Amino acid sequence: MAVQRPVDASSHVYLIDGSGYIFRAYHALPPLTRSDGTPVGAVQGFCNMLWKLLEDINHGEKPTHLAVIFDHSGKTFRNDLYPLYKAHRPPAPEDLVPQFALIREATRAFGTPSVEVENFEADDLIATYARQAEAKGARVSIISSDKDLMQLVSDRITLFDTMKNKRIDADGVFEKFGVGPERVIDVQALAGDSADNVPGVPGIGVKTAALLINEYGDLDTLLERAGEIKQNARREKLIAHADDARMSRQLVTLDCDSPLNAQLDEFGITDPDAEPLVAFLKKMEFRTFTRKVEETLGGPAADETGSATAPIDRSQYECVTTMAQLQDWIERSYTAGVIAVDTETDALSSNAAGLVGISMATAPGKACYIPLAHIDPAATGDMFDTGKAPEQLPMEAALAALKPLFESPAVLKIGQNFKYDLGVLTRYGIDVAPIDDTMLISYVMDAGLHGHGMDALAEMHLGHTCVPFKEVCGSGKNQISFDKVPLDKATEYAAEDADVTLRLWEILKPAMVAKKKSTVYETLERPMPAVLSAMENCGIKVDPDQLKRLSSEFAQKMAGAEAAAHEAAGRNFNVASPKQLGEILFDEMGLPGGKKTKTGAWSTDAAMLDDLAAEGHALPVALLEYRQFAKLKSTYADALFAAINPKTGRVHTSFSLAATTTGRLSSNEPNLQNIPIRTEEGRRIREVFIAEPGNVLVAADYSQIELRLLAEIANVDTLKDAFRHGADIHAMTASEVFGVAVEGMDPMVRRKAKAINFGVIYGISAFGLAKQIDVSREEAKNFINAYFEKFPGIMAYMDKMKDEVKARGYVETIFGRRCHFPGIAEKNPNMRQFAERQAINAPLQGAAADIIRRAMIRMPDAIQRAKLDARMLLQVHDELIFEVPEGQAEDMIALSKKVMSEACRPALELSVPLDVDANAGKTWGEAH
Template structure:
């Protein structure tokens, strides 16, 4: 605990900017809640920073005295001097406010003085204590990176940036401000501070202020001689705003004479009381920090077995090579009731891979690897095939626990494991997925791969696949890896996954996200597994015809381009294209990239084509057919599985922030449907003999959700009455009667309707419609005038995002938007558009997920043999026996239209367009 110790010339006083620590901790880390729902993310960050500081200071630089200084409140004596001081600062985030008290408690748990005083900022207290210590000859270190405190630096006082462990002395201040520390106040008085609403002199920044102060000596001399300044604008501003500069000087000058009540002597530093500090950290549920503190203070360290944050020891993992050993792990699994499971295979595709081994973890630190398909690599066997349990026998015994309803199986990105097991006759249930648990809590904040989660939550760096198998041409298959290495790698995956589950699962209830996980995420891996394993049939002959057709059209476009350029060139070379367009032909609008080459992206070519230039139009045509050929007609043929004769895409559950699914290998989400050639690709997706493709698509779901969420009565009524929403919008905006509506006006309204959902700007709408920016702005203004509820919704979402750092869908999905407070205006504006769109797009994603989750049971209960094959944006695709087509259309439509209920009662009806045909293209 802190002790009383006189301060003298041998003392080293550390003054920690506690308020600075709080906000750095809050903004640097993702939101975190205790199991009872209390937000504690900033508390955790604060404690981590404080512990790191104490650990870093051990040794020669150890403080003799240490205190943590806080702001008492937002109102200080400066507000009485200047009522606009910090007037623009927003209120603290809602989830930070309850943490202020806990952070004070944390400081006391560290046995550190917790200093604050009403009417004064922490900086004033720090300045006063620094002066008092310096007067006694002591060394002073201010633990902060706050530029406002740099005015204190002198022979006795330095600063320490705790995040960078960087000392800030005289030279660093000069580098930052361009002047010595004793002139920092003058520079700040001129430059002002927009964050704190310190006026300064308009048009003068730090660099200019430093030049002026270095030339004239100080602020008073500068203001007295302002009339001598040669630059007219600068001279006028200094004369006009001289009083603002003087007011600013008062505001930025830290008080050195705060009437303190706690003397320096009571700041004597001492090691924290282990029992008290550990008790507080445990009450906050900071497992990793608790362990570090226990180790650092020599207290009792938690048992390695059973503690999710205990150090990982790979040497303790077991390689299971006999039936007897396997039975022992099966019994341990039954007793544990919660186990982590992971498979190792010889390929990335869950549909085409071969099972190589299975790992289990029954408690943190207790894990094993069961090799099943290793081909060699153990030197003990002379390089021959190592001892392994027969695959069939091992899976037969594992099936008893993997399909046991009383044992929860935990996996990371578990859809892959489910698919592999299912191909081997094992249908794993029930299960939890740590990737999805993380995704529900932190979508938009970070990625959700196991390696990143391991480092983030348990401070452990996992063995990488590259370390085990190599990369490139020398990469080995996992079946070739020796069993010891394979065990360390595979068992670690299971061990880490179980530890992550123990940490992450508790956060769902505390953050109110259990329902989101249980209804929108947890059921989907099995649904998607069934879809991926089913695959979809493609017509190879049709794809070949399309490839030939696309190649012919590429050749025609190439010939046209060569004729227009006057010589042959490589249409796939951006460098050659740029030299021809902007060098040889001298077309306008040329822009060079950072590498010095001309930019020839689609936007550049589109703009040139719209201006009437033929060569860019020919290049765009060539690129369109080249992409269709390489990405679809050729790639789909290559993607056909030789064993099934079908294409098996892989769906990703946690790849977007809004809950929308994506797909890869091949990507079936981006097949173009707006062009005739793109639609031909869908014609190649067909059904088996005696079957049809059924495609069911939500109609204008995002516009319907916008009408509901923004509570726009006119739009809601139109949807209820089945009106043409784009025609209605055009009629409202442009005053054209519905019966006289022309296609062009309706098309403009459609572009605005969909553009508004994505927060489109006048610039963007102008580009979309090919009109002037002023006209586009009038369209948008007119739209908001006719539908004010939409503008109110957009403003409300931006404000909510700024206040909370996230937005929610109507089903509770949380989408974090860390860029909402970014210093870069472009990033900030982009994030504001995300804040507008995310609740709508996210709700649409939630609805189709709910429909997908219900669909398999609905089909089974109806006794149908129809299979769900694909999900593409707002559309579901099925393969049905011809005899079931009508029944399937009716059932699928009912399930999709009712997917929002009972969680949400929508004020607009959901509409589904469903059709059966021999190909996907015809059914769409």
């Protein structure tokens, strides 16, 4: 509770910009809801920031007085002066509005005075309190980084940005505005403020404004002598907009004599009272925060040991080195019915890593580590080595004991990125099921908002920092594999992983239910780890000899392109050096259109070279050819050869389930999602993927799935009819938009329609379309306008997605997958427009990703029921690749078409058919 304490020269007053705190808190943390669905993410962030400030105060120089100052809702006196003041400000996010009252309640729970006055902004109240305190000789810290408050800075008043732990004094103000605090108002009057719709003088920014004020002394003198300014445009704008500048000065000047409903003396600071604060935090369901407050302020622990938010004590973990211990943990696991499991290995790739140990947790704080293949870190491995392995269980015996537990349907096994562990354990003869995956539970709730790795989730939901891997294994040249880690350190690290995973599950699983995302998780996420780990372990065969030949051939073509580039330049140079290339193109050859980067070097990106090549310049053509072959050689031919597993002769990629916002899978080490298909040279890469002798590859690909989904979701009858009747969709579009007959259509006209069809999905601009189909920007704009006139449902869909993402921050697929785009709240218009384009495409790309996931989940059982000896090897966007005996190829083609085309059912019955193209061949290229 605050106390009455007079303010005098010995006082230090803290004034918190409450509204600034709110918006920082809202954007700093992912959305969070209570069990009743009430959004409380900003409340939690606000409480965290206020608590941290109080903690920092207790560890440093204590203020004597503290208050939180809020904006009052509604108009202010500035709107009477200028009705358009803040007129462009978007309304507060929908999920933030109900949190305003809760945040004020939080302030009361902390026992911190809060002030707001109708018709006045928080900045005016802060200004009034700050000047009053300054007049009494007190020091003032304004807890804010708001530039509008910098006009208040003086010898006794500073701004304190607690997020950056940075104080802003007069020097800091000069760094920001180029003038001292006493002239900030004049600079702001000239520069205006687009965020608050303060007009200022058009064309004059902060730097120019500071230059003018420093030259003429103040705003009034500048405006009186504006006719003396030599620059014509600047002079004319200052004369024409002098009244705007004077009005802007009134708008930006803080009222230091605002009416107040509380006095400074009432803000005497004391520690919070535990009882009301804990009661509020419990009501908000902030379990970790509640425990922290109770531990700090006294009282019973918020959670007893065994709860998800109880303190983590690594010293309590058990290292299991006897069969008796192991049997005890197995019995505990059956009793618990739910356990967390994690594997430790000696490598990163699940299909090549050796199992080193297994950790388990049966309850929060109750975890163990079972070492299986640790070695003496001092061992040399030679005949004179006297090092001994640490005491541990024989792997075969331990795995034999664990296998029934891990395969028991009566015990739920929980993992974090469980696909990796499944892949490892499957190779050791254990098929773990049933499972839950905390990474995927987090992903279905918050895709696009933050990462879903265990360390990040532990910080976010448990307030806990996990032991870093480098702390256990080192980094760089000094890094050791996990099998060389001493057992005491290994136990702390590994058991913590299982403990944290179980705690996260206890928090995230109920939250997922509250957010109504269980169906998405159960149908699209939970089955995928088992499907993908099987595909990863299987891998796909490649022809190493063909890869060597391609690498050599690409190298020769690189050399040819390099020679052509040297000839076009008139001298030798390093074609891989952007600096040398830029100097030759723009300094020596004087080619047009050169642009410099922030570093002052010429830009030589692909777009720039494409533009120059289109104009017929020989050097850019040779350089583009060189880069194409260099990428084919290094990224594909050489990388694929290096990725061949020596034991299997196959390439084993790793699929990432939670790496995209839309649910689309990605692959890495190597990346098989971007095998090129647009050029003849690129398509040759697919020829190196081959079937084993006696087998063939079957490639099954959804035909134009995103366009079909666009027709369905946007309800475009013309497009739906075309798809239902198997029409040439691009020719039909060309006929509709350009008014030409389908029969005998010019292929170039169809190409233009195809570019529009696919471009619209990704929010293509007139500029982008013009470049793609080689027409003027005006022509491209007319094409797009004609397209939307013919298909108004598409424009309506696009507008709807824009509205949804602006209002909610996310859009959803037809299966309920939520895709967040926080960029929609960015101040930068380019970033906002990019988020809009993403939001338009996400329901289409996301639905396509959901559909192929559903097909992949059904495929193993379908293959087994059909008694086929087929294996699913790869997923590449809308395509699945299988390996099957030659005699079963036609059956596999028929089965893949059936399963994939019916993947939506029974959840959804689309009015547009999902056509699937499927073919067989000895190579992927032949089957594609």
